[in-house]
Amino acid sequence: xxxxxxxxxxxxxxxxxxxxxxxxxxxxxxxxxxxxxxxxxxxxxxxxxxxxxxxxxxxxxxxxxxxxxxxxxxxxxxxxxxxxxxxxxxxxxxxxxxxxxxx
Numbered sequence: 001x002x003x004x005x006x007x008x009x010x011x012x013x014x015x016x017x018x019x020x021x022x023x024x025x026x027x028x029x030x031x032x033x034x035x036x037x038x039x040x041x042x043x044x045x046x047x048x049x050x051x052x053x054x055x056x057x058x059x060x061x062x063x064x065x066x067x068x069x070x071x072x073x074x075x076x077x078x079x080x081x082x083x084x085x086x087x088x089x090x091x092x093x094x095x096x097x098x099x100x101x102x103x
Contacts, residue, residue, distance in 0.1 A: 014063035032084035
């Protein structure tokens with residue numbers, strides 16, 4: 001299995017999104033993440049965490065990360081279908097972990 005770094009990006013920081021969200025919307029968002037995590041199952045190495053401010057790049061705010069594993073990039077894309085982050089308008093970048101010779 002290959003490991004991948006998954007970055008969750010948005011045009012708004014996680015902190016801003018949470019501050020503008022109602023308690024009911026926050027609870028619904030957490031249910032959506034838990035449901036997705038249950039479907040992803042063993043593909044999850046580390047569910048990760050939201051990230052605080054200062055995580056900006058030219059393409060928008062990096063709001064969080066996960067470490068996932070799959071047999072290929074294509075298989076990982078299947079795992080990410082219907083992910084709650086994309087359902088609320090965010091984007092996801094994936095980066096394959098490369099082997100380090102001698103390590």
